[in-house]
Amino acid sequence: MGKYILKRLGMAIVTLWAIITITFILMHSVPGNPFANENKNIPDVVYQNLMRKYGLDKPYSEQYVIYLKNIGRGNFGESMKSNAETVNEMIARGFPVSARLGAQALLIALIFGPALGAIAALHQNKASDYIAMIVSIIGVSVPSFVMGSFLIQFVARKIGWIPIGGWGEFRHTLLPSFALALMPLAQMSRLMRSSMLEVMGQDYIKTAQSKGISKMTVIMKHGVRNAILPIVSILGTTVSNLLVGSFVIEKIFGIPGLGMFFTTSVYNRDYTLIMGVTVFYSIVLILSFLFVDIGYMLVDPKIRLTEEGH
Amino acid sequence: MEKTDLIYSEEMFKKAPQKLRDAETIRRPSIKYWPDVWRRLKQDKLAMVGLGLLIIMGIMSIVGPHISGFKYYEQDYSNINVKPNREYWFGTDELGRDLFARAWLGTRYSLIIGILAALIDLGIGVIYGGIAGMGSQRVDAIMMRIAEIIYSIPYMLVVILLTVVFSTAGSGTSMFVLILAMTITDWVPMANLVRGQVLQLRESEYSLAAESLGATNSWILRKHIIPNTMGPILVNVTLTIPRAIFAEATLGFLSLGLQAPKPSLGTLANDGIAGMPVGNFYQILVPSILISLIMFSFNVLGDGLRDAMDPRLRK
Numbered sequence: 278m279g280k281y282i283l284k285r286l287g288m289a290i291v292t293l294w295a296i297i298t299i300t301f302i303l304m305h306s307v308p309g310n311p312f313a314n315e316n317k318n319i320p321d322v323v324y325q326n327l328m329r330k331y332g333l334d335k336p337y338s339e340q341y342v343i344y345l346k347n348i349g350r351g352n353f354g355e356s357m358k359s360n361a362e363t364v365n366e367m368i369a370r371g372f373p374v375s376a377r378l379g380a381q382a383l384l385i386a387l388i389f390g391p392a393l394g395a396i397a398a399l400h401q402n403k404a405s406d407y408i409a410m411i412v413s414i415i416g417v418s419v420p421s422f423v424m425g426s427f428l429i430q431f432v433a434r435k436i437g438w439i440p441i442g443g444w445g446e447f448r449h450t451l452l453p454s455f456a457l458a459l460m461p462l463a464q465m466s467r468l469m470r471s472s473m474l475e476v477m478g479q480d481y482i483k484t485a486q487s488k489g490i491s492k493m494t495v496i497m498k499h500g501v502r503n504a505i506l507p508i509v510s511i512l513g514t515t516v517s518n519l520l521v522g523s524f525v526i527e528k529i530f531g532i533p534g535l536g537m538f539f540t541t542s543v544y545n546r547d548y549t550l551i552m553g554v555t556v557f558y559s560i561v562l563i564l565s566f567l568f569v570d571i572g573y574m575l576v577d578p579k580i581r582l583t584e585e586g587h
Numbered sequence: 588m589e590k591t592d593l594i595y596s597e598e599m600f601k602k603a604p605q606k607l608r609d610a611e612t613i614r615r616p617s618i619k620y621w622p623d624v625w626r627r628l629k630q631d632k633l634a635m636v637g638l639g640l641l642i643i644m645g646i647m648s649i650v651g652p653h654i655s656g657f658k659y660y661e662q663d664y665s666n667i668n669v670k671p672n673r674e675y676w677f678g679t680d681e682l683g684r685d686l687f688a689r690a691w692l693g694t695r696y697s698l699i700i701g702i703l704a705a706l707i708d709l710g711i712g713v714i715y716g717g718i719a720g721m722g723s724q725r726v727d728a729i730m731m732r733i734a735e736i737i738y739s740i741p742y743m744l745v746v747i748l749l750t751v752v753f754s755t756a757g758s759g760t761s762m763f764v765l766i767l768a769m770t771i772t773d774w775v776p777m778a779n780l781v782r783g784q785v786l787q788l789r790e791s792e793y794s795l796a797a798e799s800l801g802a803t804n805s806w807i808l809r810k811h812i813i814p815n816t817m818g819p820i821l822v823n824v825t826l827t828i829p830r831a832i833f834a835e836a837t838l839g840f841l842s843l844g845l846q847a848p849k850p851s852l853g854t855l856a857n858d859g860i861a862g863m864p865v866g867n868f869y870q871i872l873v874p875s876i877l878i879s880l881i882m883f884s885f886n887v888l889g890d891g892l893r894d895a896m897d898p899r900l901r902k
Binding site: 418429559 | 736737883886
């Protein structure tokens, strides 16, 4: 088991290195340079100083080593467009907001998605099954930006105390969390439904039933407990989807999160900020994939056994 | 013991009557794989709705931009933000452009991007997965490890990075770059699928037979394995298309979509959201409905195909 975790950790580090390198190469293959384009009238001396400040006058190989070293120390450098904040400060300001939004959405999805799927599976081809199906079809087909704008139009405009946008109090988080949660909720409900159907057809369920255990105990202890495993396995992907979703949702609702900084930095061509946020997001994602894999191993006896058998 | 020669003569044999021979024939017409899949797909109402919608949207994406009588780029400043009416069926945008023509042209570009991206994924995935599956264990292990690393790079981050690098600020992205960005990591699931199928099917009797007759690996792959794995591949393609369309729409919404004045559904939605605070809700409604319908259709069709091809569900 320790060997498996070590192997996954090694993979995670290689992946992270690959991402940092690719990001570096991409950002340095952009034609022109960030100061040449827009400041045609800056004096030569200032231009030279700017280049020196950001280390752009050094050869690429040296820049790359410096960049790697800085990231190793957790330093993402300074923003090229904002004089007030470093990239680290921006991440420190934006990430808690995004993380809260994402965590709330994940919580909504985790509470309602599997429950909906399980209920649908237990009442196959009845009304609740069709409701679950409609929810999951809507969740999979309606992009989050559509959902967000519809919620603003039909909920926020009608109910006074729910704000159209902004950030600060709990009521600000309601609509964005819901809009963000819908797609993972739908995916989880679909997955839970099919996995629950499969589990409930197994022999051990019949054994448990014939032992005279109450229906609820059979469903919870034998059914849901086994059917929930696939949900655990997609949690990594869910986090990744929530992250992309947050770019869009933060834009619609005007939430000052990291996604908003990222999209503005993309628009402004703030290369250090783009690089910093990309690498930071990658670290978050790789870590969450790692935790999900290890967690999955801990809950699924099958994987644990085969890995130990090797 | 005397050795007798056995003599066979015509009279000792009799032609079996037709009745006996009939016992051996298969009475029902044999149903080939694809007609059978189609027969079962037809029974899936939701999948057929999806297929029908896709055909309608496909046709409209070809003829739609031409039938309203307005060009998609024509700006008419005397008719800006007109609500849908008899002249402008879907209304006009803030530059007075006809949204009907723009919406269907956007559908066309979104569909083209989705389908091309899925086909490229298919090509790369089949070649890569085929080589990994047919190669030695070491080749397989190395290739799959590389694929694993590529795939664990977050999809949208790469797409956004590439569009940033290869497009000029604020003016959108060329279709080539969009498709490149979408396929650069997304071929991995297809490669995984093909590799898994290859590993399974190369052990089958017909592969063994071909091999013992001297067929090369690439021949077996092309003539025996790939044709037999078309089913899962097709399902995968049907589910890749909406993913690419969704990614393009998201990019469009983040102002990284297709270069103006060419519309895509994502850029139309992005333009539309600007009209929302001033009450022009229809401007976002039209692209939203179209995107959702496309996503819905491909998803239910893909699910239906998967069910229709699953031999365990065969009745």
